[in-house]
Amino acid sequence: MTELKINGKVHQVNVEEDTPLLWAIRDTVGLTGTKYGCGIQQCGACTVLIGKRPVRSCGITLGEVAGKDITTIEGLSPETRHPVQKAWIAEQVPQCGYCQSGQIMAAVSLLERKPNPTDKDIDRGMLNLCRCGTYTRVRKAIHRAAQMMTEA
Amino acid sequence: MSKTIMNRRTFLKVSTLAGSSLLVGCSFSSPKLVSTKEASERELGLWVRIGKDNSITLILPSAEMGQHAHTGQAMIVAEELEANWESINVVTAPINSEYVNPELFNKQRTDGSTSISAFWDKLRYVGASTRMMLTQAAANEWGVSVEECKAENGTIFHKNSSKKLSFGELVLSAAKISPPDDPILKKPNQYKFIGKSVPKIHTPSKSNGKAIFGYDVRRPGMLFAAVKQSPVFGGQVSSYNENAAKNITGFDSVIPIPNGIAVVADSTWRAKKCLEVLNPQFEGGDTKGLDSKKIRNVLISKLDDLGKSEINAEKVLDVEYEVPYLHHATMEPMNCTAHVTNNSCEIWVPTQFQSNTLEKAMDFTGFSEDQIKIHTTLLGGAFGRRLETDFVIQALTVSKALKKPVQVVWSREEDTKHGFYRPTSIRRFQVGIKGDGKPFQWESQVSQPNLLAQFVPSLGWLNFDPMTIPAAVHDYPIVPKHFYEIDEVNVTHSPVIFGVPIGPWRAPPNSINVFYTESVMDELSYLAGIDPLTYRLKFLERSPKHRKVLELVAKQSDWGSELDEGQGRGIGINEWFPINETKTIVGMVAKVSVSKRGKLKVKQVDCVVDCGIAVNPDSVKAQIEGGVIMGLSAALYEKITIKEGKVSQGNFDDYRIAKMRDSPEINVSIVESLEKPTGTGEPGSSPIVPAITNAIFAATGKRIRKLPIGKQKLV
Numbered sequence: 076m077t078e079l080k081i082n083g084k085v086h087q088v089n090v091e092e093d094t095p096l097l098w099a100i101r102d103t104v105g106l107t108g109t110k111y112g113c114g115i116q117q118c119g120a121c122t123v124l125i126g127k128r129p130v131r132s133c134g135i136t137l138g139e140v141a142g143k144d145i146t147t148i149e150g151l152s153p154e155t156r157h158p159v160q161k162a163w164i165a166e167q168v169p170q171c172g173y174c175q176s177g178q179i180m181a182a183v184s185l186l187e188r189k190p191n192p193t194d195k196d197i198d199r200g201m202l203n204l205c206r207c208g209t210y211t212r213v214r215k216a217i218h219r220a221a222q223m224m225t226e227a
Numbered sequence: 228m229s230k231t232i233m234n235r236r237t238f239l240k241v242s243t244l245a246g247s248s249l250l251v252g253c254s255f256s257s258p259k260l261v262s263t264k265e266a267s268e269r270e271l272g273l274w275v276r277i278g279k280d281n282s283i284t285l286i287l288p289s290a291e292m293g294q295h296a297h298t299g300q301a302m303i304v305a306e307e308l309e310a311n312w313e314s315i316n317v318v319t320a321p322i323n324s325e326y327v328n329p330e331l332f333n334k335q336r337t338d339g340s341t342s343i344s345a346f347w348d349k350l351r352y353v354g355a356s357t358r359m360m361l362t363q364a365a366a367n368e369w370g371v372s373v374e375e376c377k378a379e380n381g382t383i384f385h386k387n388s389s390k391k392l393s394f395g396e397l398v399l400s401a402a403k404i405s406p407p408d409d410p411i412l413k414k415p416n417q418y419k420f421i422g423k424s425v426p427k428i429h430t431p432s433k434s435n436g437k438a439i440f441g442y443d444v445r446r447p448g449m450l451f452a453a454v455k456q457s458p459v460f461g462g463q464v465s466s467y468n469e470n471a472a473k474n475i476t477g478f479d480s481v482i483p484i485p486n487g488i489a490v491v492a493d494s495t496w497r498a499k500k501c502l503e504v505l506n507p508q509f510e511g512g513d514t515k516g517l518d519s520k521k522i523r524n525v526l527i528s529k530l531d532d533l534g535k536s537e538i539n540a541e542k543v544l545d546v547e548y549e550v551p552y553l554h555h556a557t558m559e560p561m562n563c564t565a566h567v568t569n570n571s572c573e574i575w576v577p578t579q580f581q582s583n584t585l586e587k588a589m590d591f592t593g594f595s596e597d598q599i600k601i602h603t604t605l606l607g608g609a610f611g612r613r614l615e616t617d618f619v620i621q622a623l624t625v626s627k628a629l630k631k632p633v634q635v636v637w638s639r640e641e642d643t644k645h646g647f648y649r650p651t652s653i654r655r656f657q658v659g660i661k662g663d664g665k666p667f668q669w670e671s672q673v674s675q676p677n678l679l680a681q682f683v684p685s686l687g688w689l690n691f692d693p694m695t696i697p698a699a700v701h702d703y704p705i706v707p708k709h710f711y712e713i714d715e716v717n718v719t720h721s722p723v724i725f726g727v728p729i730g731p732w733r734a735p736p737n738s739i740n741v742f743y744t745e746s747v748m749d750e751l752s753y754l755a756g757i758d759p760l761t762y763r764l765k766f767l768e769r770s771p772k773h774r775k776v777l778e779l780v781a782k783q784s785d786w787g788s789e790l791d792e793g794q795g796r797g798i799g800i801n802e803w804f805p806i807n808e809t810k811t812i813v814g815m816v817a818k819v820s821v822s823k824r825g826k827l828k829v830k831q832v833d834c835v836v837d838c839g840i841a842v843n844p845d846s847v848k849a850q851i852e853g854g855v856i857m858g859l860s861a862a863l864y865e866k867i868t869i870k871e872g873k874v875s876q877g878n879f880d881d882y883r884i885a886k887m888r889d890s891p892e893i894n895v896s897i898v899e900s901l902e903k904p905t906g907t908g909e910p911g912s913s914p915i916v917p918a919i920t921n922a923i924f925a926a927t928g929k930r931i932r933k934l935p936i937g938k939q940k941l942v
Contacts, residue, residue, distance in 0.1 A: 098494065108436015110607075111636075112558050113639040113879050115878055118879050149435070155431050155435040164426070167849065169427075169429065170293030170295070171557075171606060171609075173559045176436045199888075202887070205856075206608045206857070209853065210856060210887045
């Protein structure tokens with residue numbers, strides 16, 4: 076039994092401690108917004124926040140995150156009002172949308188570290204893959220979110 | 228326009244559902260039925276459902292895979308219906324002959340960039356008819372003529388008074404009215420939605436994790452199946468360690484699937500763990516002993532069999548071009564959920580091809596169409612891969628054995644190693660040019676895996692692969708000619724079968740042929756000593772639209788202006804679908820820089836699109852932007868190779884795709900048009916490839932004739 080604190084709520088998760096966090100979030104806790112894309116921390120579709128740090132949840136086990144503050148896409152804002160989400164909607168970023176939960180979580184964390192990121196910061200900080208090719212809009216949305224967050 | 232044909236063949240059916248909604252259907256085939264109150268959803272072929280609460284549900288024929296088909300199709304209905312956009316919900320249609328795609332062999336499928344063009348007339352007709360019935364219902368209620376009534380924003384207004392009734396208040400009486408024979412469609416200058424960048428319906432749910440893809444389907448009591456198929460294509464399972472799997476918590480069972488094995492457990496991760504210790508071994512297979520070198524040698528020897536031509540000219544281009552196998556690499560790996568019982572079969576699947584899914588399910592279960600239900604989820608990318616049904620068969624196989632709902636989940640490695648790859652290809656060009664630079668002899672031989680033989684094995688004997696023709700300069704009879712007017716063309720080809728599965732990859736045949744054609748045209752322009760833009764325009768005298776697109780993109784990209792050292796611009800142009808009567812034209816100019824150490828950066832891509840009426844201009848732009856990135860990714864990095872009969876790549880670490888840092892500035896302009904809309908999902912991904920390689924030549928003098936660019940020395 077592992078105690079997981081996800082989006083401010085405590086879940087008692089009764090699966091093996093070597094289970095990757097991704098699968099506990101999806102299969103056990105039942106939050107399917109966090110996606111499986113590669114399983115080897117390459118694509119970033121499974122990105123969640125642990126504290127304020129972006130973590131690829133396919134590559135970290137339950138045992139390593141027990142008791143820590145975990146935020147998934149569902150926990151960002153109950154009404155999709157997080158500035159990054161608002162920027163995503165304003166720029167109409169998603170195409171198929173499968174990678175976007177991970178993109179958004181990575182962007183939230185990038186903006187924590189760099190409240191006003193340059194294009195180069197975005198190149199270095201956004202390593203999530205998108206097959207539909209929404210990168211130019213992801214970039215614009217991050218700049219827009221940065222502006223909204225500074226103005227707020 | 229096919230208006231008269233449509234009126235003869237089309238009509239609407241109307242009904243009420245449980246006394247609460249107006250249902251509107253429309254059929255292209257069955258006899259006229261009007262206002263059949265008892266009509267079931269199924270026989271009605273629903274398109275629009277309006278509830279008493281004013282909610283409007285649109286049942287849309289195309290799958291949503293990121294191309295924003297649902298938004299575009301909903302806009303078309305909403306336009307004619309005069310609906311309140313906020314009240315609209317959309318769902319992907321269940322399997323029903325009413326939803327077949329008239330541009331794709333009357334099958335229920337989503338590909339070929341046809342979601343808007345194929346349903347443009349039908350959706351407007353449905354929307355307009357429904358609006359007219361609602362208007363008539365209001366007129367009847369008020370005892371006035373319909374001319375005095377006006378539909379706007381989900382409400383019917385009486386022009387001469389303050390009377391108004393919402394759509395929801397009118398549904399019951401509207402359902403008793405006969406649909407109009409000749410619905411009146413709006414004129415383009417009356418459009419409120421069409422031509423506007425209406426925010427996409429799924430953007431919020433794709434920004435908060437609520438969008439449901441195939442992998443997210445959850446059913447009561449469901450199990451999860453991890454699968455492994457023979458890495459050598461067509462091989463069989465020889466052994467596995469079931470006892471080891473049994474020791475894993477949550478293990479349920481081991482079920483054989485075609486060319487592989489499935490292991491079932493109570494969660495995705497436990498199924499994956501079971502599969503690892505099950506450690507299946509395989510033997511045999513169609514591609515045993517095959518590798519990329521052998522494939523290449525066969526292609527070259529076939530090309531040599533076709534023989535080279537004699538060209539007597541002062542200036543001759545004699546070159547060979549080559550492209551590799553490519554994988555679709557959708558972000559959502561293949562998956563399917565099925566529940567087969569003794570007398571029913573339900574499937575939840577991210578599919579581009581409901582008709583084929585149904586056919587396979589009927590074959591497999593022996594059930595009739597009535598016993599099978601198909602739910603199309605959102606698709607986490609498709610690009611042609613989800614036209615296949617291999618993952619459906621697996622889910623049916625496992626669920627039928629267990630009589631429980633089962634989700635088959637592929638790992639990324641399984642997805643990469645069991646694709647239906649864009650074929651590899653080698654093509655030779657020998658072109659002689661005259662003094663004015665125009666070709667007087669155009670000889671080309673091509674050798675590539677035969678897509679037709681794989682799709683329709685019974686036609687394999689034809690030894691003919693139509694994929695080599697459209698978007699290439701050719702001399703095949705019947706098939707419309709390429710837009711570049713070139714005479715004295717002689718093209719021969721040699722289709723080959725290797726056993727490596729191949730399939731349509733975003734924009735077949737353009738994904739191969741546009742690279743070839745636009746590269747060769749570029750080479751010829753330099754050979755002739757003529758600017759690449761001016762050279763192309765020489766061949767477009769009878770193609771004013773292509774001319775215009777090229778001229779506009781040249782202007783937008785500042786073509787011909789001076790660039791810094793190590794920079795260059797390149798052109799690419801294509802049309803979609805090349806042999807259709809009406810088609811989309813996309814022209815691009817890429818600007819690249821190549822550093823002194825040979826490091827390539829695609830800096831800027833300018834695009835001009837002529838797609839008729841752009842129903843949602845921002846969707847058009849998004850599709851072209853996405854196409855540019857996918858094409859750039861293929862040009863720079865992507866390559867599937869074969870070793871010992873197996874695909875060598877497995878995951879994103881060795882099948883590299885474009886990242887944020889690779890993405891250039893992309894500027895897309897749309898040509899103003901009032902012509903019928905044509906598709907934009909595919910024509911963006913092909914011209915970017917030669918635009919980049921032509922720009923590299925302009926920057927460095929290095930001509931790329933083999934993809935990907937990869938680590939080829941550029942300086």
